Amino acid sequence: MKKMKDMIDWIEKHRDWCFDLMRIYLGIGLLVKGIYFLWQPDYVASLVMESGNYSAWNTLLVHYVAMGHIAGGLLMAIGMITRIGAAIQLPILFGAVFLVHLKEGLFSKDQSLEFSALVLFLVCLITIYGSGTLSVDSYLDKKKVNSI
Known part of the structure; x- marks a missing residue:
């Protein structure tokens, strides 16, 4: 019984570690997705083309999505200027949810809308x-406080 109480x-x-681990995992996932988009730019272009919003800006958009996922994902994973790293992701994910995957609807076989919304x-x-x-x-804040 004591071991159970000690564990609880x-x-x-360390309750806040749960949120930190989720942030790190999500940051790494977005970083990997950005690298994938750099290796497979045709995939992102095809998603944009399927949404019916084709324009000359698609090349710029593909690069923004890839670099945004890489930079924002890295910042989120290491926890450095985390809010900025996450804010970089917001326009990309809004576009993914509302411009690309919304027309698929819920309960599609690949569940892209549900996952993107999550x-x-x-x-x-x-x-x-x-x-x-x-x-x-957090490390830099502690270091700054200790040096004062």
Whole structure:
């Protein structure tokens, strides 16, 4: 019984780690997705073409999506200027949800709308909450306080 209580106490003491681990995982996932988009630019272009919003800006859009996922994902994963890293993702994910996947509807076989909406929701939370204790920002804040 004591071991169970000790475990619950440890979980309560480190509750914020759960959000940090989610932020790190999501950041790495977006970073990998950005690298994939750089290797497969035709995939992003085909998504834009399928949405019916083709213009000369598509090339710029494909590069923004890839670089936004890479830069924002890296910043989110390491927890450095996390809110900015998450904010970089917001226009990309709004576009993914409302311009690309919304026409597929819910319950499609690949569930792209549901997944994109979930990622958008989590990135909104990270934009509001910011980085936690497992982050470069937290480390630098502690270092700054200790040096004063």
